[in-house]
Amino acid sequence: MAEPIRYRVDLTDRLHHLVRVALTVPGDLCDGARVVLPVWTPGSYVVRDYVHHVQWITATDGDGDEVALEPDGRTAWRLPTGTVGPVTVTLELYANQLTVRTNHVDDHHALLIPAATFPYVEDGTDRPHVVHLPPHPAEHRVWSLLPPGPEPDTHVADHRDHLVDSAFEVGDLPAVGFEVAGVPHEFVWAAHGGAPDLQAIAADTTRIADAAIALFGDGLPVTRYTFLTVGWDQGGGGLEHRDGAVLQVPVHSFQDDDLTARFQSLVAHEYLHLWNVKRLVPAALTTPDYEHPTHTPSLWVAEGWTAYYDELLPVRAGVWSLRRHLDTLRDGWQRLQGLPGARLQSLRQASQEAWVKHYVRDENTANAMTDYYGHGALVAWELDLRLRAQQPEGDGLDAVLRALWRAHAGRPEGYTEDDVLAAIAAAGGDDLARLADERVSRPQLPELGEVVGAVGLRWVRDGAPEAPDLGVQVAEDDQGIRLAAVLRDRPAWRGGVTGGDRLVAIDGRTVGRGQLPAVLRAHQPGDTVEVAVTRGPRLLSLPVTLGVPRQGVRLVPVGGPTAAQRTAYQRWTGQTLEEV
Numbered sequence: 337m338a339e340p341i342r343y344r345v346d347l348t349d350r351l352h353h354l355v356r357v358a359l360t361v362p363g364d365l366c367d368g369a370r371v372v373l374p375v376w377t378p379g380s381y382v383v384r385d386y387v388h389h390v391q392w393i394t395a396t397d398g399d400g401d402e403v404a405l406e407p408d409g410r411t412a413w414r415l416p417t418g419t420v421g422p423v424t425v426t427l428e429l430y431a432n433q434l435t436v437r438t439n440h441v442d443d444h445h446a447l448l449i450p451a452a453t454f455p456y457v458e459d460g461t462d463r464p465h466v467v468h469l470p471p472h473p474a475e476h477r478v479w480s481l482l483p484p485g486p487e488p489d490t491h492v493a494d495h496r497d498h499l500v501d502s503a504f505e506v507g508d509l510p511a512v513g514f515e516v517a518g519v520p521h522e523f524v525w526a527a528h529g530g531a532p533d534l535q536a537i538a539a540d541t542t543r544i545a546d547a548a549i550a551l552f553g554d555g556l557p558v559t560r561y562t563f564l565t566v567g568w569d570q571g572g573g574g575l576e577h578r579d580g581a582v583l584q585v586p587v588h589s590f591q592d593d594d595l596t597a598r599f600q601s602l603v604a605h606e607y608l609h610l611w612n613v614k615r616l617v618p619a620a621l622t623t624p625d626y627e628h629p630t631h632t633p634s635l636w637v638a639e640g641w642t643a644y645y646d647e648l649l650p651v652r653a654g655v656w657s658l659r660r661h662l663d664t665l666r667d668g669w670q671r672l673q674g675l676p677g678a679r680l681q682s683l684r685q686a687s688q689e690a691w692v693k694h695y696v697r698d699e700n701t702a703n704a705m706t707d708y709y710g711h712g713a714l715v716a717w718e719l720d721l722r723l724r725a726q727q728p729e730g731d732g733l734d735a736v737l738r739a740l741w742r743a744h745a746g747r748p749e750g751y752t753e754d755d756v757l758a759a760i761a762a763a764g765g766d767d768l769a770r771l772a773d774e775r776v777s778r779p780q781l782p783e784l785g786e787v788v789g790a791v792g793l794r795w796v797r798d799g800a801p802e803a804p805d806l807g808v809q810v811a812e813d814d815q816g817i818r819l820a821a822v823l824r825d826r827p828a829w830r831g832g833v834t835g836g837d838r839l840v841a842i843d844g845r846t847v848g849r850g851q852l853p854a855v856l857r858a859h860q861p862g863d864t865v866e867v868a869v870t871r872g873p874r875l876l877s878l879p880v881t882l883g884v885p886r887q888g889v890r891l892v893p894v895g896g897p898t899a900a901q902r903t904a905y906q907r908w909t910g911q912t913l914e915e916v
């Protein structure tokens with residue numbers, strides 16, 4: 337048996353956001369050993385250069401004498417050739433960035449993201465990795481996504497990738513345990529305040545998890561699962577791991593119905609990743625290169641389809657109303673229709689370019705790229721609707737996902753784009769596979785007009801038209817209105833306004849925070865207004881001809897649905913059409 341790679345984590349200086357990690361390189365690996373700290377973490381496709389947070393790094397031999405440790409590239413080090421081990425490499429990390437992909441350590445809690453924390457030994461990645469993490473102070477508890485080891489306070493990964501896939505949380509934190517399909521689950525709340533109703537969270541999560549198990553159909557492929565949840569003032573997100581997930585939500589999520597619904601959708605999303613991504617893996621991501629970007633064309637399936645089901649499962653689970661679901665689909669559709677970048681970048685490109693575009697945003701983002709989450713979800717919806725139109729009694733896209741799961745889950749080579757298209761063809765025919773290929777290989781939107789009739793729905797106008805169109809996205813702050821984006825070929829763009837300009841006045845009257853919609857509503861489409869903006873130090877006045885207002889829409893049941901439509905709707909949502 338090869339000696340495992342061992343780590344010891346020291347949290348005694350957590351008050352100052354400092355973590356010390358001691359890595360013991362086994363004797364047989366020490367000769368010229370290369371030690372690497374990843375630059376990114378799976379699930380978040382951008383180079384984060386975690387090495388930025390290394391305060392110092394040293395190496396010592398068994399006698400405590402220092403061993404030279406030479407930098408080798410920007411995120412790796414080498415022991416000298418001929419080094420006799422074992423050698424302990426110790427580093428100190430600064431950990432004060434609270435996101436699901438970065439370390440955050442303070443007196444309250446310690447969230448450790450393994451990619452940002454544990455340097456690996458390049459020639460020892462297949463060996464077990466043992467983490468010794470004693471809580472500090474002693475009365476705090478450690479939650480690990482890894483199984484416990486035989487010694488106290490240890491946690492054992494099968495190999496390097498398993499360790500990278502298993503976050504840690506430490507603290508004196510509220511938590512609730514529950515079972516799903518006989519498998520122990522735990523939800524840990526690491527935010528300050530928020531007063532989450534842990535029993536309600538356990539109950540809702542159980543129902544969502546049951547809906548996910550029913551979707552894939554082969555039981556639950558884990559023996560334990562843990563949600564580590566941090567909170568902040570606003571914003572959120574999640575990061576999937578092999579046997580759990582890290583979630584971030586606004587702290588007051590449970591005092592607000594819409595935020596609670598978003599939390600439920602986030603739970604569904606990360607839980608679905610337990611199948612889609614973690615075990616049904618795009619080919620490129622089966623062998624991640626932790627020193628460089630690992631590109632895949634398949635995030636429209638990995639994230640887009642997951643995003644589609646993260647809004648559908650809460651309905652099937654009965655924790656979302658049908659109305660919320662249909663309005664959320666509508667919102668996504670209207671958002672995509674107003675996104676110029678969706679007509680410039682295909683979904684496959686968006687996936688390939690995630691590393692340089694999705695996570696790197698500026699005032700041109702809306703014009704330059706589409707969103708493989710929201711756009712991918714709507715392509716999934718179109719495919720689902722077309723499949724249900726063909727076979728109202730069938731399982732729609734569920735059957736495609738299940739077929740992919742059965743054919744490719746756990747396989748070392750993962751799945752390819754061809755595998756996905758073949759599964760679509762098997763469920764819905766070659767024409768549907770061709771349509772799917774076109775939807776993701778070209779910068780085009782799905783067609784979601786008539787096709788909603790497959791499940792007994794139709795689009796209707798909703799409310800009065802909005803204000804005349806200016807074609808901007810605004811970000812309001814204490815100074816007023818910043819144009820976060822000026823949408824390509826829309827009125828402000830044509831008038832010469834550019835992203836990043838600050839809006840000062842329209843027709844000589846200042847426009848303050850919250851006032852823009854009312855100012856626009858006082859005009860008619862076709863009116864030309866003088867838009868005053870500041871651009872850096874300059875003050876500009878630009879004539880802009882306002883466009884036709886956008887008309888809101890809503891999904892409603894058709895009058896007198898056919899039996900096929902009722903059936904298809906029921907198979908789709910698990911609810912009846914009359915309940916909408």
Ligand SMILES: [Zn+2]
Nearest residue numbers: 605609639642
């Ligand atoms: Zn995701």
